[in-house]
Ligand SMILES: Nc1nc2c(ncn2[C@@H]2O[C@H](COP(=O)(O)OP(=O)(O)OP(=O)(O)O)[C@@H](O)[C@H]2O)c(=O)[nH]1
């Protein structure tokens with residue numbers, strides 16, 4: 166440490182006694198501290214400043230939707246370690262949604278978010294100039310707000326299950342220049358939700374109720390189409406896949422919606438206390454489990 170200081174030629178401070186009170190004061194045996202600061206500031210502006218040029222410009226192209234997608238790191242293991250229910254754990258899905266809601270409420274310009282399994286996508290409006298559209302700033306703010314919320318709200322969703330280690334989420338930024346591209350992106354993520362959920366629903370039925378081992382269930386489902394899986398569920402387990410919970414089949418979309426909030430207030434009118442009701446229209450994040458794209462009338466009723 167001291168060797169490093171010597172190398173940097175930092176002035177060495179010596180302690181000395183005040184003649185009056187005996188207090189220890191610092192004394193510099195080279196330049197006064199103020200002049201050292203001035204010269205180091207000058208150096209930072211001149212000699213060292215070139216290092217800034219190593220930073221790459223990651224400004225997102227204007228006029229595009231900016232999508233930040235997060236995905237849980239090694240959540241296969243995380244789900245096993247924390248005994249997530251198979252194939253869907255509603256506590257875990259609720260916690261993902263709670264964390265995504267926090268991202269939307271705390272950060273600017275997110276118009277819609279969509280999540281399923283261990284992932285969530287956040288769509289920034291095309292005109293957003295938040296953090297000068299710098300991809301790294303946007304992505305890291307989303308990832309850190311989401312991760313800290315996931316840990317912060319864990320106990321609200323897993324009351325009797327302690328968090329055993331800190332989870333992590335990776336992030337990526339993708340730009341979509343047209344409405345159609347964005348619609349297709351969201352459709353793609355929702356199709357992924359559907360395909361995985363159908364597979365997982367049949368797979369775990371075969372294991373949990375059908376008495377197959379995981380290897381046998383995998384073999385049974387090899388090469389099957391969606392119609393075959395629906396048929397197995399219906400004929401062997403009396404399950405109509407279309408009646409499975411929407412949140413599992415469609416994932417969760419978060420959007421801003423206006424809602425009226427009514428409060429009561431005490432006011433003094435002509436020296437008399439009166440109670441009045443005040444209604445204000447506020448924007449709040451609401452969750453939907455529906456077809457994101459497709460029939461315009463396919464919107465389901467909000468669940469929260
Ligand atoms: N049991 C259970 N597991 C879940 C649930 N949600 C997510 N998972 C697990 O999380 C995994 C998410 O898949 P991926 O994101 O592709 O894989 P990963 O293990 O997170 O690996 P990386 O994302 O590559 O780090 C699933 O395969 C499940 O194992 C759930 O509700 N219940």
Ligand SMILES: [Mg+2]
Pocket residue numbers: 236237238239240241283
């Ligand atoms: Mg993952």
Ligand SMILES: [Mg+2]
Pocket residue numbers: 236237282283284
């Ligand atoms: Mg995933």
